[in-house]
Amino acid sequence: QVQLRESGPGLVKPSGTLSLTCGVSGGSISSNNWWNWVRQPPGKGLEWIGEIYHSGTTNYNPSLKTRVTMSVDKSKNYFSLRLSSVTAADTAVYYCATGIVGAPRLNYWGQGTLVTVSS
C-alpha cells in the first residue's frame, strides 16, 4: 500500500517561497499515477493545487498557476511543490495525495503539514 509523507518548513515569510516535498513509500513514483497537492486553510474546505505525472506533465489550478511549480525526483521517489510570492492567505495544511491515471480519485493521502505564512 502506498504511503505518502509531506515534509518542509512550517513557517514561511510573506513574499517568500513555500517548498514542500512528498516522499512516496510502498510504491514507485514512476507508476501510472497522478501525484497531487491539496491544501486546506484552517477551518475551511479543500482546495486542489495541482498534479504531476512522473514524466513531468503537470496540471495546475488556474487560480494558482502563475505561482506554482511541481517537480518529480525519480531517483529519490518523491515529488515537490513550490509556491512563490506567498501571503497570509496561503496559510494552510498542505496534503499530498495520489490517484491512478484515467480515474484519479485520491486513494492515498499524506497526513498533512501545516504551513504558516508570517513575518
Added chain:
Amino acid sequence: EIVLTQSPGTLSLSPGERATLSCRATQSVTSNYLAWYQQKPGQAPRLLIYGASIRATGIPDRFSGSGSGTDFTLTISRLEPEDFAVYYCHQYISSPRTFGQGTKVEIK
C-alpha cells in the same frame, strides 16, 4: 471549471439515524467521476466512495453513493458514533479538479 455545491452545510442527527448529503455540479460529471471523502478533525480526508457509487476498500456498507450527471447523494443508513465528521464531494473528470465546500454531520 465545475463548481460543486453541497447541502446542507450542517446536518444534526442522532446515532442510528439516516443521513442524506447532497452534491450538485454546475456541469455534468461524465463517467460518474465523482468521489466522496470523510474528514475527521486533525486527520487527512479518507476516500469513501468513487465512481459515484463504488465503495472504497474497507468502507462499511452503511455508506452508499448514488446519482449521475449533476446530482449526487451520499447516504449513511444508520449513523455510528465514528461517522460524525465532515464529508466532501470531489469531481475528477476535468481539470481543475474541484471539491464541494463540505457538509458537517454533527451529533444532535
